[in-house]
Amino acid sequence: MSKALSVLIVLSLTAGCLNDNPTEIGDVIFTIENEEIVRGEVIVFTTNRSDYPSGSSFLWTFGDGSGAGGTTAEHVYSTEGIFEVSLTVIASNGATGQYAKEIEVLYPNLPPVASSYIVNEAGYIQLGRVNTQFFFYGNDSSDPEGSPLNYSWNFGDGLSGTGMYTNHTYVAAGNYTINLTVTDERNISSSTLSWAIVKNYEYNITFQEVESNITLTHPPNRLLEGETNTTIWLGHSNLTSVRIILEWNDDIQTLEDLQNLGFSQAAIDAIASIFGIFFPDTFELSINASEINDVSDFSEQSNGEYIEGYYENMSSIPNDVGAYQFETSSGVWTWLENNFPSNETGHNNWTIDVTCIHASPDDVLGFFFDPDDGNNFTLSVIYTYYIAISTEVSIV
Known part of the structure; x- marks a missing residue:
């Protein structure tokens, strides 16, 4: 009796260990190691769970008619497109689990070409x-x-x-x-x-002497005998020389009377010459330099139709300073404003007096019958001064 019961118990226990309804394996998952899935490249698929049932099998399908086995699988796609990849896990007891996902296989991407x-x-x-x-x-x-x-x-x-x-x-x-x-x-x-x-901007800075002139007074500026004309001229900066020139003409002004009397042209020229020699006009040029540094007064009389007051070596032309660099094109002008070697000799008011000391008759008949009514004159200034020349050095 006891022996039969013992056998029955063993049979019952053995029957209870068989699983006629295998359970599903949950949480099947896989990852793709590639950042991009590109046609022609090896794509690596991995399922790295450590708690799958012992002895499980792994089946991969890649959606293009091919498959593989193992916890890690590699595959190369030959075309671009959308493919469904699935992993099926089968336990030894028949339990299964599956995970599937769609992937996009891209065309091979060559890097762009940069050009500047x-x-x-x-x-x-x-x-x-x-x-x-x-x-x-x-x-x-x-x-x-x-x-x-x-x-x-x-x-x-x-x-x-x-x-x-x-x-x-x-x-x-x-x-x-x-x-x-x-x-x-x-x-x-x-x-x-x-x-x-x-x-940087680069300039060669040099200095150069230039000449200029101005006519201060000209006909019909007429002076009677004994009269004086006063003119103020503002001298330029950086003067190197000044020539103040007074000019007039002793020729008899109106010879129409002689022409009307029938004199030949040769006779008229001879008479005009005689009157110019024996009755010349006399002028005086005076320059008052009291307001001008390092310049002396000047005074001279002449009946030679020309007087010149000449001042030279008033200042020296500076030596060239060479090349300078600046961060802007206007930097050279700022530099010159702050560093230009200016000389103020002669840069002030020049007081110039012109006096008619003596005047001959205007015409032949007037010499015998009428007093002289003066003469015309021209007063001019020719002066030189130095300037800075800035020449940009070529960038190439």
């Missing part, structure tokens, strides 16, 4: 002055697949810009390395390096 072109506002390629605009062109960049590009510029001075076209101003001279990075819609990028040379 740089020109200064003055038209120089990769060369320009400080504080002027440089223009940057990235329009020759391209993408093999025709993808639109994003443009990122690094100007090499700590500043950056974006866009196919941009501009930038360098505030200091130097050699700058410019980096252009172009990125396509799949975030693949490439870069190209270029450079720009930025120079």
